[in-house]
Amino acid sequence: MSKGEFYDTGWRPNDDVHRDEDGRPHDHPGVQEDAVLGVRASRALAMHELLVEKGVINDGEVDEAISRWSERVPSNGATLVAKAWSDPEFRTRLLEHPKETVVESGFVPEHNADIIVLENTSQVQHMVVCTLCSCYPTALLGPPPDWYKSFSYRSRAVTEPRKVMSEFGLELEHDVEVRVVDSNSELRFLVIPRRPEGTEGWSEAQLATLVTRDSMIGVAAPLTPGRV
Amino acid sequence: MRAVTDAAPAFSAGDRVLVRDETPPHHHRTPWYIKARRGRVLEFIGMYLNSETRAHGGSGLPELPMYRVEFDQTDLWPDYAESPSDKLWIDLYEHWLVRAR
Amino acid sequence: MPAVHDRGGLPTDEPIDRQEHEWADWERQTQSLRTVLDQRGIMNVDELRRGIESIDPAEYESSTYFERWSASIETILVEKGVLSRAEIDERAQALRDRWGYPG
Known part of the structure; x- marks a missing residue:
């Protein structure tokens, strides 16, 4: 996985939203040329307009909420993981008091969901899925990637987790215990992957460049020093 | 926001539990594949708003005990082919669990 | 037969498609509209x-993620008489x- 892929959460900064003279939002030029509207898209936009007109919500309120998404990126989680790899006291606190530690670190968990941090070791691999919808620690990883929300991941993660991991390039030893965590509502899970070998003496900032989003979901290993 | 409750959690770490085999018409977060399956309580994880009532306009109160429960993958999937030591973890409200041997 | 959203273990051999789609603005808007409605106590x-x-x-099977959000x-x-x-x-x-x- 390239660094670009890691940092590309699918989101664009708010000022990158393209609008024509009518204020009509459209997709990025050259990506989808025809900004035609599907039924559900048109109904979503209609509801937004009506809610603003009726004063149920304020004009600009949704745009403001959109802009806050730019603070929810996988590098948040990577910062925590790199610090946990470097600082044993922080690691213990993150594992034992995850939500408090996340908040102290300056991140804002979403709608009252609790955060749980699970650590992968040479003996145990945690891998997170939400079979019912798409529960995900967005404060730490940004919005879930499409594959996490896909029917195939939601189906297969629980029945053949090792095969799924191998599609992400991770081949586990047979004696490693796989724990698939079906994240089903009130709690969100962040995985601390195993620290790669050959990173002795690395700074937290250097370590954070190895921590991919997918490694914090538990489906992949972090990058190795040669692959940054 | 935690509601005061006198209810002590009914289960503790190590208890064997069976997930109720029910499909109520209202919203619930218990997936089909663990219903009627036996697992082990890993821990009582706290009191949480009841999403089954919150989904239908309710307040979600009183909060309910929630547990992290572990299942052997080989107990969930008869033809599980990966490793017999593999597990599935999921968090469940107390009312979905009955004590098992 | 599980409900349509209850996907765990449903038979499929489909590989995991790791390609990200380019988000349309209406999808961003729909995601954040839900947040705003929650903050205002209208919809959790x-x-x-x-x-x-x-x-x-x-429809569930054939629609995209945010099309399902729009429908919901x-x-x-x-139902609440807001619109x-x-x-x-x-x-x-x-x-x-x-x-x-x-x-």
Whole structure:
């Protein structure tokens, strides 16, 4: 996985939203040329307009909420993981008091969901899925990637987790215990992957460049020093 | 926001539990594949708003005990082919669990 | 037979497609509209899920992630009397007339 892929959460900064003279939002030029509207898209936009007109919500309120998404990126989680790899006291606190530690670190968990941090070791691999919808620690990883929300991941993660991991390039030893965590509502899970070998003496900032989003979901290993 | 409750959690770490085999018409977060399956309580994880009532306009109160429960993958999937030591973890409200041997 | 959203272990050999789609602005807007409605106490995440789970199974299977959100938000807002189906119909049609339809 390239660094670009890691940092590309699918989101664009708010000022990158393209609008024509009518204020009509459209997709990025050259990506989808025809900004035609599907039924559900048109109904979503209609509801937004009506809610603003009726004063149920304020004009600009949704745009403001959109802009806050730019603070929810996988590098948040990577910062925590790199610090946990470097600082044993922080690691213990993150594992034992995850939500408090996340908040102290300056991140804002979403709608009252609790955060749980699970650590992968040479003996145990945690891998997170939400079979019912798409529960995900967005404060730490940004919005879930499409594959996490896909029917195939939601189906297969629980029945053949090792095969799924191998599609992400991770081949586990047979004696490693796989724990698939079906994240089903009130709690969100962040995985601390195993620290790669050959990173002795690395700074937290250097370590954070190895921590991919997918490694914090538990489906992949972090990058190795040669692959940054 | 935690509601005061006198209810002590009914289960503790190590208890064997069976997930109720029910499909109520209202919203619930218990997936089909663990219903009627036996697992082990890993821990009582706290009191949480009841999403089954919150989904239908309710307040979600009183909060309910929630547990992290572990299942052997080989107990969930008869033809599980990966490793017999593999597990599935999921968090469940107390009312979905009955004590098992 | 599990409900349509209850996907764990359903038979499929489909590989995991790791390609990200380019988000349309309406999808961003729909995601954040839900957040705003929650902050204002109009619609919580459990209601969002319940609305998604009530989508006709054929539509659930064929629609995209935020199309399902759109359907659910509509279900909940209409149910609560915040908006009416008729006014959403009318406004959506006007938007589609102005902007065009998928080919």
